[in-house]
Amino acid sequence: MTARGHQLPPTRRPVLPTGGREAGSPGILRKKLRFWGLLVALIFLCIGFSLAAPGFATILNMQTIANRSAVPLVLAVGMTFILIHGSIDLSMEGIMGVSSLTFAMTILNSRTDLDFGLFAIVLATLTGAGFGAINGLVVTRLRVPSFMVTLGVWSFSWGVAMLLSGGRPPLIRDQMWRSFGLGKTVGIPNLVVVALVCLAVGYVLQAYTRFGRYSFVIGGGEDLARLSGVPVDKYKVLVFVFSGFLAGLASVMEAARIGVGHSSIGLDQMFATITAVVIGGTPLSGGQGGVIQSAIGVLTLAVLANGMIFIGVSPYLQKAVQGAIVIIAVVGATWHLQERLRVVK
Amino acid sequence: MFKNSLPIIVAGLMLTTSTVALAVCDKSEIRLVNSIREIAQPYHGLVNGGGKQLAAWAGIKSNNYILQLNHGDSAKQLSLMRSLLAINPKCTVFNVEPDTDLVVQSMVDTANETGAWIVTHWGHGGTSHPFDEVNGQWIAHVGVNSFDAGVMVSKVLLDAIGGKGGIVALQGKLDVDPAQKRFAGLQKVLKEYPGVTLLDDQTANWDRSKAFPIVETWLAKYGDKIKGIWAANDDMAFGALEALRAAGLAGKIPVVGVDGTPEAVAAVQKGEMVATASSDGFYQGSIGLAMGMCVLTGQVALPKYWRKEDREFYLRLVLITKDNAAKYLSEPDASDYVKNDWQCDKLFNRNTGPAY
Numbered sequence: 001m002t003a004r005g006h007q008l009p010p011t012r013r014p015v016l017p018t019g020g021r022e023a024g025s026p027g028i029l030r031k032k033l034r035f036w037g038l039l040v041a042l043i044f045l046c047i048g049f050s051l052a053a054p055g056f057a058t059i060l061n062m063q064t065i066a067n068r069s070a071v072p073l074v075l076a077v078g079m080t081f082i083l084i085h086g087s088i089d090l091s092m093e094g095i096m097g098v099s100s101l102t103f104a105m106t107i108l109n110s111r112t113d114l115d116f117g118l119f120a121i122v123l124a125t126l127t128g129a130g131f132g133a134i135n136g137l138v139v140t141r142l143r144v145p146s147f148m149v150t151l152g153v154w155s156f157s158w159g160v161a162m163l164l165s166g167g168r169p170p171l172i173r174d175q176m177w178r179s180f181g182l183g184k185t186v187g188i189p190n191l192v193v194v195a196l197v198c199l200a201v202g203y204v205l206q207a208y209t210r211f212g213r214y215s216f217v218i219g220g221g222e223d224l225a226r227l228s229g230v231p232v233d234k235y236k237v238l239v240f241v242f243s244g245f246l247a248g249l250a251s252v253m254e255a256a257r258i259g260v261g262h263s264s265i266g267l268d269q270m271f272a273t274i275t276a277v278v279i280g281g282t283p284l285s286g287g288q289g290g291v292i293q294s295a296i297g298v299l300t301l302a303v304l305a306n307g308m309i310f311i312g313v314s315p316y317l318q319k320a321v322q323g324a325i326v327i328i329a330v331v332g333a334t335w336h337l338q339e340r341l342r343v344v345k
Numbered sequence: 346m347f348k349n350s351l352p353i354i355v356a357g358l359m360l361t362t363s364t365v366a367l368a369v370c371d372k373s374e375i376r377l378v379n380s381i382r383e384i385a386q387p388y389h390g391l392v393n394g395g396g397k398q399l400a401a402w403a404g405i406k407s408n409n410y411i412l413q414l415n416h417g418d419s420a421k422q423l424s425l426m427r428s429l430l431a432i433n434p435k436c437t438v439f440n441v442e443p444d445t446d447l448v449v450q451s452m453v454d455t456a457n458e459t460g461a462w463i464v465t466h467w468g469h470g471g472t473s474h475p476f477d478e479v480n481g482q483w484i485a486h487v488g489v490n491s492f493d494a495g496v497m498v499s500k501v502l503l504d505a506i507g508g509k510g511g512i513v514a515l516q517g518k519l520d521v522d523p524a525q526k527r528f529a530g531l532q533k534v535l536k537e538y539p540g541v542t543l544l545d546d547q548t549a550n551w552d553r554s555k556a557f558p559i560v561e562t563w564l565a566k567y568g569d570k571i572k573g574i575w576a577a578n579d580d581m582a583f584g585a586l587e588a589l590r591a592a593g594l595a596g597k598i599p600v601v602g603v604d605g606t607p608e609a610v611a612a613v614q615k616g617e618m619v620a621t622a623s624s625d626g627f628y629q630g631s632i633g634l635a636m637g638m639c640v641l642t643g644q645v646a647l648p649k650y651w652r653k654e655d656r657e658f659y660l661r662l663v664l665i666t667k668d669n670a671a672k673y674l675s676e677p678d679a680s681d682y683v684k685n686d687w688q689c690d691k692l693f694n695r696n697t698g699p700a701y
């Protein structure tokens with residue numbers, strides 16, 4: 001898959017923060033500034049926490065932060081593409097529930113007699129992709145907004161998860177997977193390695209394939225994309241399948257870590273993911289953004305959650321502080337839109 | 346059965362003379378109902394098991410033991426109750442795990458109107474009590490003392506670390522009553538152990554996945570200053586345990602939780618957790634029905650003549666440590682309950698004091 005086959009409308013050419021070829025135009029410059037802006041903010045946050053709490057800047061704590069980011073990063077990669085499309089995926093918590101149970105019940109476990117080993121991962125991620133396909137097909141074939149469809153699928157898949165769990169969450173007894181989920185390779189937690197691979201795959205898809213280019217085109221203007229002959233429906237289904245697949249993978253990672261398949265294993269993950277992606281600089285309006293920015297967004301939230309424990313912010317206040325910082329970040333990220341409106345008026 | 350009942354009847358008659366009325370139903374008419382949320386959780390399996398075993402022991406026909414599931418729907422819990430009371434309400438006993446505190450009052454009102462009998466568990470949240478004049482059909486409310494649960498497991502934890510060093514605490518949802526009371530239990534015990542410091546407490550919303558990164562962060566921040574981990578429920582205790590496992594510390598740093606889930610009992614036996622506390626679902630699923638049986642067969646006086654402190658009390662929690670874990674690994678033996686709880690003169694054996 002390469003982007004060479006199709007000529008894109010010049011005005012809708014996707015803009016990547018690291019592309020640099022068109023760095024002369026002011027829009028690109030602004031985007032670059034935004035990207036580096038968040039990175040600089042993240043670095044300042046780290047410096048601040050290090051000064052306030054000496055134990056913050058240790059290798060052990062870097063591992064902790066990385067480990068905390070692993071599962072959200074995998075989810076954020078999928079969500080980034082969804083948002084670039086101008087869609088939304090609210091189903092990932094439910095999908096994570098079903099997939100984690102599929103995984104935990106088909107690997108060596110306390111509930112069933114099945115033990116498919118590695119194949120359990122395939123089953124779990126395919127389950128996720130399957131629910132993603134339902135999302136995509138209903139959105140494109142029945143023309144229902146993704147907001148409603150994925151909300152329905154969230155509820156549906158969560159129900160299936162509860163049915164599967166039957167209140168007896170299967171404990172994972174496969175020691176190899178448990179030690180993979182908890183272990184490290186040359187100092188890097190294994191789950192972080194998996195997440196980085198997902199990030200790399202996401203970046204390659206975004207920058208070098210038709211799938212990525214079309215995502216920007218569709219998100220920038222679906223009608224225009226259709227007129228230019230882009231098979232919009234096909235790529236919409238694909239992007240939901242991709243997001244579902246990653247939700248499945250994320251649930252397998254979380255299950256390997258905590259040792260159990262659970263219907264609410266994805267609890268509160270969806271809004272955290274959307275938050276991370278949006279503060280990274282992928283707006284809900286579609287057509288812009290990228291996975292690298294989302295990774296910075298995920299990292300920012302992880303540093304914040306970790307740092308607040310380090311400097312001893314009261315648990316009663318942490319949510320409020322996190323909310324305030326998210327609002328500041330989003331205001332910062334969308335400031336340029338206000339500017340543009342002012343110019344037009 | 347009910348061998349020891351005669352003295353009670355006599356005593357009851359003597360105490361209250363002619364005002365005592367005994368409610369008497371034929372055993373074949375009596376219906377025993379467990380009204381609970383669902384049957385999926387291990388806890389609910391125990392509740393149902395307790396009710397079933399009691400009914401069998403008391404000689405109730407198996408189709409007169411009824412399980413009602415509301416699936417987290419309070420309106421359904423109430424309507425299920427009402428539909429059953431279309432016939433023979435006066436010989437029907439409800440043992441209720443309320444879906445929410447609020448549904449209790451409506452169910453009690455229904456019992457008062459129809460003449461059915463009701464025992465409630467956990468919390469009722471209202472200002473109305475079983476011993477109020479109007480609530481003659483509300484036999485009793487059996488509360489669970491979250492504060493005591495917190496105290497019990499905290500003592501085991503602080504003893505396990507030898508009464509000195511630092512601990513960290515994982516709290517439940519901060520705005521929920523059991524979470525606050527369990528933590529208050531820990532704080533009380535901490536005052537008795539001046540050598541122990543609470544390094545930090547964070548909320549993980551009762552959730553295993555949320556507990557994991559918090560404990561990892563603590564391990565990075567405090568390192569080997571952490572001698573023990575306290576969790577307000579077993580699920581968070583497992584999040585902590587897995588984070589310890591990742592750091593190679595599972596079984597080396599003692600962990601406690603509350604709830605007594607089967608998984609936690611197994612971990613206690615294995616030595617990875619040092620304690621959990623259980624309200625004993627088997628007891629909760631049977632004691633209300635046992636009370637109802639005693640009332641309906643005339644072996645005890647009508648509830649309105651009972652002592653006030655027997656109408657609304659906290660049950661005695663079971664502390665599960667390595668010493669007794671094996672006993673709680675499988676479904677409990679009904680004979681223990683026959684001996685200690687179900688007899689009409691032993692109904693209040695687990696009463697630890699008033700809950701109002």
